[in-house]
Amino acid sequence: MSRSVGILGLGKYLPPRIVTNADIVAMGIDTSDEWIVDRTGIRERRIVDESMATSDMAVIAAQRAMERAQVEAKEIDLVIVATTSPDYLGFPSTACLVQDRLGLRNVGAFDLSAACSGFVYAMTTGAQFVETGHCKKVLVIGADCLSKWVDWTDRSSCILFGDGAGAAILGEVQPGRGIITSTLNSDGSEASILMIKDGGTRSMFSKTTLDTQANHIYMEGRSVFKVAVNTVVTALVDSLNKAGLTPQDIDLLVPHQANARIIEYVSGKLGLPPTKVFSNIEKYGNTSAASIPIALDEAVSEGRLVPGQIVATIGFGAGFTWATSILRWGV
Ligand SMILES: CC(C)(COP(=O)(O)OP(=O)(O)OC[C@H]1O[C@@H](n2cnc3c(N)ncnc32)[C@H](O)[C@@H]1OP(=O)(O)O)[C@@H](O)C(=O)NCCC(=O)NCCS
Numbered sequence: 001m002s003r004s005v006g007i008l009g010l011g012k013y014l015p016p017r018i019v020t021n022a023d024i025v026a027m028g029i030d031t032s033d034e035w036i037v038d039r040t041g042i043r044e045r046r047i048v049d050e051s052m053a054t055s056d057m058a059v060i061a062a063q064r065a066m067e068r069a070q071v072e073a074k075e076i077d078l079v080i081v082a083t084t085s086p087d088y089l090g091f092p093s094t095a096c097l098v099q100d101r102l103g104l105r106n107v108g109a110f111d112l113s114a115a116c117s118g119f120v121y122a123m124t125t126g127a128q129f130v131e132t133g134h135c136k137k138v139l140v141i142g143a144d145c146l147s148k149w150v151d152w153t154d155r156s157s158c159i160l161f162g163d164g165a166g167a168a169i170l171g172e173v174q175p176g177r178g179i180i181t182s183t184l185n186s187d188g189s190e191a192s193i194l195m196i197k198d199g200g201t202r203s204m205f206s207k208t209t210l211d212t213q214a215n216h217i218y219m220e221g222r223s224v225f226k227v228a229v230n231t232v233v234t235a236l237v238d239s240l241n242k243a244g245l246t247p248q249d250i251d252l253l254v255p256h257q258a259n260a261r262i263i264e265y266v267s268g269k270l271g272l273p274p275t276k277v278f279s280n281i282e283k284y285g286n287t288s289a290a291s292i293p294i295a296l297d298e299a300v301s302e303g304r305l306v307p308g309q310i311v312a313t314i315g316f317g318a319g320f321t322w323a324t325s326i327l328r329w330g331v
Contacts, residue, residue, distance in 0.1 A: 011167045012298070020033075020043065042159065054144060057145065057290075059098055069171070078139070080122045082119050082140070082143070085146055089199060089200075118317075119140070119166065142165065144165075146288050164291075173331045177307075177330045194318040197218055225262060232322055236312060239325075252309060253276060257280060257284065
């Protein structure tokens, strides 16, 4: 019989520096608190200081998850860091830096690139190792530092993103608990609507890169909005069907926190009342791969997610990628 795999403990890290919408206006960006709140639901976000990088946040989130799960470093078999803002372009992976700082030895460590869908992709990937018996405990982290990738002259994207990390320890749970079903999806034909154009092997970093800000996030906001809403509802319903469930069975929806209007659209389509939908976007903005584990951590701390409940997560982001995972909460 195959093993049931679930989340044994969660941890999060958010940088202490709060940047409000008013702070963004004060930076000289042609926008307003009213516009940002109305179009996105975001009131403030957390931004790292210059010296902090993605692995620094990931390590703290991981330590907190290990504490909650009461798992020691020597018990962890594998580290997966979902990120698209690694400490270094190319290599070494952020996962290796995290593995070393946590004092983990003889473990595999790799980064997973699926942008804002990264955590659900990484959790689904990590779960396979536990299910097959290849690993006993897997550390899965979603961490992004998109404030460093943002084009701070582009008012349509710089208002959206914040920094943060969320971590989960995956392990075997009792039958009937944990991940019930997951789906991973992609559509590379939509790659151009959300990308960082320069710095990779397609278009190397050059002097023009700096002049055109092409080492920063390029985003066609309306297209991203449309692709997101057109894909995630179908994916989640398919996922529920696979599990023999319907939207009415969801106790808590934990969607990627990209835009309050996307969250409202998706929950409306699924017929879910606000009490069954978790959102913290007003405090943190879009923390990319970190948004779902941070939200899960807060849902548990606030008592909105308790053992036995059905929680549905949906990630979506650049690639284009989207992914869902449905769990029965608890160990
Ligand atoms: C970016 C986003 C908030 C823009 O909202 P929108 O309602 O689609 O607005 P549009 O892009 O159509 O722009 C409408 C107008 O607002 C302006 N505008 C854009 N950003 C603005 C800002 N921060 N402040 C004030 N005005 C702004 C535009 O310039 C445009 O002006 P125009 O009509 O004079 O040309 C929205 O498209 C969005 O959230 N998309 C999804 C992005 C996302 O989630 N990305 C990450 C995915 S993981």
